[in-house]
Amino acid sequence: xxxxxxxxxxxxxxxxxxxxxxxxxxxxxxxxxxxxxxxxxxxxxxxxxxxxxxxxxxxxxxxxxxxxxxxxxxxxxxxxxxxxxxxxxxxxxxxxxxxxxxxxxxxxxxxxxxxxxxxxxxxxxxxxxxxxxxxxxxxxxxxxxxxxxxxxxxxxxxxxxxxxxxxxxxxxxxxxxxxxxxxxxxxxxxxxxxxxxxxxxxxxxxxxxxxxxxxxxxxxxxxxxxxxxxxxxxxxxxxxxxxxxxxxxxxxxxxxxxxxxxxxxxxxxxxxxxxxxxxxxxxxxxxxxxxxxxxxxxxxxxxxxxxxxxxxxxxxxxxxxxxxxxxxxxxxxxxxxxxxxxxxxxxxxxxxxxxxxxxxxxxxxxxxxxxxxxxxxxxxxxxxxxxxxxxxxxxxxxxxxxxxxxx
Numbered sequence: 001x002x003x004x005x006x007x008x009x010x011x012x013x014x015x016x017x018x019x020x021x022x023x024x025x026x027x028x029x030x031x032x033x034x035x036x037x038x039x040x041x042x043x044x045x046x047x048x049x050x051x052x053x054x055x056x057x058x059x060x061x062x063x064x065x066x067x068x069x070x071x072x073x074x075x076x077x078x079x080x081x082x083x084x085x086x087x088x089x090x091x092x093x094x095x096x097x098x099x100x101x102x103x104x105x106x107x108x109x110x111x112x113x114x115x116x117x118x119x120x121x122x123x124x125x126x127x128x129x130x131x132x133x134x135x136x137x138x139x140x141x142x143x144x145x146x147x148x149x150x151x152x153x154x155x156x157x158x159x160x161x162x163x164x165x166x167x168x169x170x171x172x173x174x175x176x177x178x179x180x181x182x183x184x185x186x187x188x189x190x191x192x193x194x195x196x197x198x199x200x201x202x203x204x205x206x207x208x209x210x211x212x213x214x215x216x217x218x219x220x221x222x223x224x225x226x227x228x229x230x231x232x233x234x235x236x237x238x239x240x241x242x243x244x245x246x247x248x249x250x251x252x253x254x255x256x257x258x259x260x261x262x263x264x265x266x267x268x269x270x271x272x273x274x275x276x277x278x279x280x281x282x283x284x285x286x287x288x289x290x291x292x293x294x295x296x297x298x299x300x301x302x303x304x305x306x307x308x309x310x311x312x313x314x315x316x317x318x319x320x321x322x323x324x325x326x327x328x329x330x331x332x333x334x335x336x337x338x339x340x341x342x343x344x345x346x347x348x349x350x351x352x353x354x355x356x357x358x359x360x361x362x363x364x365x366x367x368x369x370x371x372x373x374x375x376x377x378x379x380x381x382x383x384x385x386x387x388x389x390x391x392x393x394x395x396x397x398x399x400x401x402x403x404x405x406x407x
Contacts, residue, residue, distance in 0.1 A: 006078075011044045023378065033057050067133075072097055226291045244268060316344065
């Protein structure tokens, strides 16, 4: 089989392509040239990307102009592939050229916002183009043979309902765990307790994140709970050199720095710059706990959780609606649930009394990731791709596909 993986948000398809190639599947990766630096393949590997012969770049703006005003080259580019796996706005370009996506894996905005674009009178030309493409995006998602998404996340469920389509929550092999390097230098060797929060700093600023002006009051991640819980631990702990590691990433970096000053815990906090995943993974390997999202009613599993589990650390997240949900891929995960500041404080405190308990959870994390979100998941995708390739009529509603994905 010859597979095209199109778009590479958060490097998820670069990871996917590497896993497939490890299994001798000929998978080519097409990145969009407007990706930010830390979402490009070189951000995820210590190998030389220039030596790879399966990574290509698409000029998305040029492709849009060609779609609107000139002769498209899209069919010529992708006609040689047996299966198309796509995400992002390229789904609209493919649909416009009557190229059916075999497996659509939207990453977020391409599902809950792009298919529902409205006219902006301040930017009439670009708005007109976007509205046309948004219609094709919606149609492309509907026409895809299999659509992978997590309906446990209310934002995605709302969009799928509005589009009138269903999805399968299979998970995404979006973190390649086979290249987590060991380093001779360990800047954390003197720290006996390390909490890493490498998600976006977003807990104070309001933001609009959905279809109908769904407003997230106080931010999506609620990183302030992690900072406050860590501060509370410092008041009672017997640990010699605890450390909180944060990244300068997100809307509320300055707000978090101000909170840390108010709590007078600056000397226990290390700020790291926004950096590549390959380097983040080195830090995560040294963490006692990694933390993600603690907003009520939003479990928010994503790259942060995947990276943490792949690194073999104890990961804490709001698991609301996942551990008791048979359709959630995280239902049996070793992720530790916390929602409130007290929840986090209790977990941090308990570690001091029962460290072996959390070492065991950390060991289970890496093992669980490999089976459910790494190599084990890739084998399930390969079985799905073989099925779709063998019978071009099959979709996610077909008995054979349902049987495979529920086995």
